[in-house]
Amino acid sequence: MLSAFLASACCVGPLVLALLGLGGAGLLVKFEPYRPYFVALTFALLGAGFYFTYRRPRLASPACDCPAPRTNRAGRVMLWLSTAAVLGFLAFPSLVPLLFK
Numbered sequence: 201m202l203s204a205f206l207a208s209a210c211c212v213g214p215l216v217l218a219l220l221g222l223g224g225a226g227l228l229v230k231f232e233p234y235r236p237y238f239v240a241l242t243f244a245l246l247g248a249g250f251y252f253t254y255r256r257p258r259l260a261s262p263a264c265d266c267p268a269p270r271t272n273r274a275g276r277v278m279l280w281l282s283t284a285a286v287l288g289f290l291a292f293p294s295l296v297p298l299l300f301k
Contacts, residue, residue, distance in 0.1 A: 249279050
């Protein structure tokens with residue numbers, strides 16, 4: 201989520217800080233050249249998150265007296281909520297002209 205926030209910081213940051221009355225927020229525009237890198241990092245991290253969440257768990261050896269791995273439902277819900285937030289952050293710069301006509 202951090203990399204998605206940084207990817208949209210060039211557009212969201214100045215707007216939010218201007219609404220809060222904070223000046224000098226235009227400095228966040230300097231992140232604009234790095235936006236494609238942040239977007240790529242965001243999708244790579246989300247892909248890793250989905251891979252580790254939905255991969256088939258390794259079975260323990262029969263000699264091991266380990267309990268079977270359980271699914272982490274809260275982790276899956278948080279991953280999907282984070283994905284929705286990331287998509288919102290990434291879509292925001294293109295939605296700004298439509299929202300503030």
